[in-house]
Amino acid sequence: MNSEETRFTSDKELFEALKGGHMEAFDQIYKMHRTEFIYAATSKFRAVPKDDIIDAWQDSVISFYEQIRDGKLVYLSCSIRSFLFLLGFRYIIKYKRRYLKETDIQPLEETGIPDMSLIDLDWQSRTQDNLKQLHSAVNQLPDQSRRILYMRFYEQKTVEEIRSIMNYNSSNAVSVTLSRALVKLKELLQHKK
Amino acid sequence: MYEEKIERYLANEMSTEERKNFEGQLQHDSVLKDEFENTQKALEDLRWHQRMDLKARLQNIEKTIQSNESQNTKLKFGWIVLGIVILLILFLIWLRFNSSSTQEIPDLKIKTNHDTIIRHVPDAMPQETIKVKSGEIIPDSKPEIKKAKHTPEEIYAMVYEPYTDAELENQVRGGDEKNDYEVFCNFYYNERYAKAISVYGNLNADLKANERVLLIKANSHLALNQLFPAISILEKLHRDTNSKNKKEICWYLGLCYLRLNRIDEATKLFSDPSLRSDPRSKKVLRAM
Structure with a gap:
């Protein structure tokens, strides 16, 4: 990674930036430990192909970001690197079992990383077809509606907070938009099925 | 609702x-x-x-x-x-x-004298030899060093061997009583070249002027790396068109010129009709 790209210099800065939804921090975390993770995972799970290791690394970074953004992970008792590595190894073990012999799966060292229990590891359970359909359906919803729904139901923001962030004139306008967006989303997804 | x-x-x-x-x-x-x-x-x-x-x-x-x-x-x-x-x-x-820049080196010739094998080595001085006990196996059909660069001096070192002939060997085998000529031959044959040159002074006028004696004396100088006295003698001998030893005179004078890096003169001598069928001159010419 180029030094020009290194915008956030400490774990604390990165954590705060992710909390604030800065996607540069998200990108930086992905690139920062990627090579090291691939090397470590390749040494640990020799049978797993590189592409799957990269896949696991991407899932780890996304899960990590989601937990912070949604306010579920508010404090990290270890380094971002350690957290992500452990998460990545868990993804490999969970989804790449077909490559791994039982002897390859060593218990992971989790001492000092209590936050791990928050992470949802089950988000690869959907099929690719299902995901494609979902993607095309949700894409029909305007960006603003998607954003409002997200802030309301995942980031747990109040209507007043959303009004302030999205520059609505009144809280009522936010509520109306929110209701319409939710109905529209349900319609789109019903139609998809 | x-x-x-x-x-x-x-x-x-x-x-x-x-x-x-x-x-x-x-x-x-x-x-x-x-x-x-x-x-x-x-x-x-x-x-x-x-x-x-x-x-x-x-x-x-x-x-x-x-x-x-x-x-x-x-x-x-x-x-x-x-x-x-x-x-x-x-x-x-x-x-x-x-x-x-690599040329085939002529085969080294091994001269056997009684119990001694004398072999010339490429990087030695002309008079230097390695003495090896007879019975040791020395590859005589292969060059000592192949695929190396050779200066005229090295070629000289590889091919130079002091003049010898059958008569010389007979004279050495004489009885205990020896005349000056026999002593001269004896010293030369036993590689005591300085002594041989010194004894040459005791020879009578006829012997001193003898072409074969002069050839031996010139070779004694050559063996001692005294090129100019050797050249002086050999050039004189070379001027004699009726010489019986023309082939050897051309050969050793050519070697002297070669040693002094006078390549043109050496080539001319090695190409002399008297040496045309001599394998030594062919090898030297190839090496040059």
Whole structure:
């Protein structure tokens, strides 16, 4: 990674930036430990192909970001690197079992990383077809509606907070938009099925 | 009609009591339950959509990284190939240079005298020899050193051997009483060249002027690396057109010139008709 790209210099800065939804921090975390993770995972799970290791690394970074953004992970008792590595190894073990012999799966060292229990590891359970359909359906919803729904139901923001962030004139306008967006989303997804 | 309730529940805005009531109602009201499950499912799908966007973002980054890595690998490979090509070119140049400056060295001739084998070595001075006990195996059919550069001095060192003939050997085998001529021959034969030159002074005028004696004296000087006295004698002998030893005179005078790097004169002598059929001169000419 180029030094020009290194915008956030400490774990604390990165954590705060992710909390604030800065996607540069998200990108930086992905690139920062990627090579090291691939090397470590390749040494640990020799049978797993590189592409799957990269896949696991991407899932780890996304899960990590989601937990912070949604306010579920508010404090990290270890380094971002350690957290992500452990998460990545868990993804490999969970989804790449077909490559791994039982002897390859060593218990992971989790001492000092209590936050791990928050992470949802089950988000690869959907099929690719299902995901494609979902993607095309949700894409029909305007960006603003998607954003409002997200802030309301995942980031747990109040209507007043959303009004302030999205520059609505009144809280009522936010509520109306929110209701319409939710109905529209349900319609789109019903139609998809 | 339950939308607001569901929204507040999912946004985590209900009080504990409200929440409890809502969850109780969910157990009994199938319409609310269906509505709630649909909303929950829709929001879960929305979350999946968000994840897919994030995944696509990371896949794009990954693509860029891998493309850069591939370029770097290609670049590294290119440098390695370039390095190999340069080394190959340098090797070929070296090979070409080396082969053009390398000449076949004439076979070394081994002279056997009684129990001693004398072998001339390329980097030794002309008079220097290596003495080896008879019975040791010395490859006589292969050059001592092949594929090396040879200066005229080295060629001289490789081919020079002091003059000898059958008569010389007979004179050495004489009885205890020896005249000056026999002493002269004896010293020469036993490689005591300085003594031989010294005894030459005791010889009578006829012997001193004798062509064969002078050839031996010149060889004594040559063996002692005294080139100019040797050349002086040999040039005089060479001027005699009726010489019986013309072949040997041409040979040793040619070697003297070779030793002094007077290549043209040496070549002329080695090409003399008297030496035309002599394998020694052919080998020297090839080596030159």
